[in-house]
Amino acid sequence: MTNQIFEKEHQVSYYECDATRRITIPMLINIMMHVSGEQSHALGVGDEQLNDKGLAWIVLQYEMNITQVPEFYKTIKVTTQAMSYNKLFCYRDFNVYDEAGNLCVTAHSTFALLDVTQRKMVRIQDEVVAPFEAEFSKKLIRTPKPEKVADELTVSNEYRVRYLDIDSNQHVNNSKYIDWAMDTLDYEFLTTHKLTYLNIKFEKEVYYGDRIQSQMSLHEAENGKIVSAHRIVTGSTTNSEASMVWEKSEDEVSR
Amino acid sequence: MTNQIFEKEHQVSYYECDATRRITIPMLINIMMHVSGEQSHALGVGDEQLNDKGLAWIVLQYEMNITQVPEFYKTIKVTTQAMSYNKLFCYRDFNVYDEAGNLCVTAHSTFALLDVTQRKMVRIQDEVVAPFEAEFSKKLIRTPKPEKVADELTVSNEYRVRYLDIDSNQHVNNSKYIDWAMDTLDYEFLTTHKLTYLNIKFEKEVYYGDRIQSQMSLHEAENGKIVSAHRIVTGSTTNSEASMVWEKSEDEVSR
Structure with missing residues (x-):
């Protein structure tokens, strides 16, 4: 087969x-x-x-x-x-x-x-x-499980689940959790680093109107790569966990 | 020609x-x-x-x-x-x-x-x-210009311009202004009405990290249609104005 x-x-x-x-x-x-x-x-x-x-x-x-x-x-x-x-x-x-x-x-x-x-x-x-x-x-x-957020190093942003976060499956589109996770990293970081690894686990759905916290901590791994650990929470509920590995990027793209 | x-x-x-x-x-x-x-x-x-x-x-x-x-x-x-x-x-x-x-x-x-x-x-x-x-x-x-927001009837939401709001032109994607405008209308309204007309004017760009206010007022026109007037502002600057005409929708879509 x-x-x-x-x-x-x-x-x-x-x-x-x-x-x-x-x-x-x-x-x-x-x-x-x-x-x-x-x-x-x-x-x-x-x-x-x-x-x-x-x-x-x-x-x-x-x-x-x-x-x-x-x-x-x-x-x-x-x-x-x-x-x-x-x-x-x-x-x-x-x-x-x-x-x-x-x-x-x-x-x-x-x-x-x-x-x-x-x-x-x-x-x-x-x-x-x-x-x-x-x-x-x-x-x-x-x-493997995503790496855990280091609580003492956490950056946190609040997001409200919007109408357009919901797709034709009538649930918050999976990719929105990654939007919220990545947005805790700033413009400077995101335009100078490239993502080489992503691990994301979906635990509990979020719903329209929910106020979610996107939490993130960053550390350098032994191989020199940068690891960001992410958690999406609503109140005391963990809705999603993720970790990402980043490398400094050198190249530029043109059409 | x-x-x-x-x-x-x-x-x-x-x-x-x-x-x-x-x-x-x-x-x-x-x-x-x-x-x-x-x-x-x-x-x-x-x-x-x-x-x-x-x-x-x-x-x-x-x-x-x-x-x-x-x-x-x-x-x-x-x-x-x-x-x-x-x-x-x-x-x-x-x-x-x-x-x-x-x-x-x-x-x-x-x-x-x-x-x-x-x-x-x-x-x-x-x-x-x-x-x-x-x-x-x-x-x-x-x-025609979009209809003006009626100040005494305004609903307002705040949004922060995110990294992923910026597209490969390195500016906030035009469609994001419509996201922010529509999101002032609630789930119940958006799932029971259909948009029949949209007029949007882009006046001044918004930038990464800006906190924008999306303001909206709603009224019923003489023909029974519902009109929403929208304004995107940062501080005292008007960045975009829009108006939308809505009708009650009856149909449902399935694949």
């Missing part, structure tokens, strides 16, 4: 990029998720079929390694593949390639199936995953 | 939609602007050629009429055309069509040419607009 691979090309637009003229990570994640949605749709197990069963996929975690963030105006190829599943989780990988076929980004993700009415995770149903031809394996894949 | 028309198709993704499963107006404007950028690029007068001359296009105003907001997963066709220009302004129209060829959205826009170093509007140069085959006409086209 070979797992089905699905691929789609995407041209990077100016409005998908930040001031460094490279695609923003939240936008890249949106596009990756769109491609996996397209695969499900093509295989007859898209969101609409799941909705009919009262089910929806949710993402619990992403772990990304980034060698190069795609540039403005370039066409990227995104591939995705359901790797394996067990009773509760489905593991899906993504690759992003540049025009020359170089691998720029790899991502591992953990999905779960939600009973929409009960708002509870349910057992993965064979019929929902069979078309992807992924392997059933009892083995849980342990993705 | 016939004005060059340029067109491009776009499939609406889940992350481009709001909770009503229709594309957000800020995203639609991004896509329209992308299509006009593509036309300029195809005609050899793209942003990169303008940058080499120290110039950039800026948008001063959009006026949009919306009969139907494109739905999730549908493929839309966006056409654009430079209509005419005079010493200072260039007028550009956009049409958005659904899959059946129905006209959903029309937009008139006013562009000006900016000297990037001096941050000043300059005379439109013939060589920059000649490839569009638009007509030179001394006549200024007067787009």
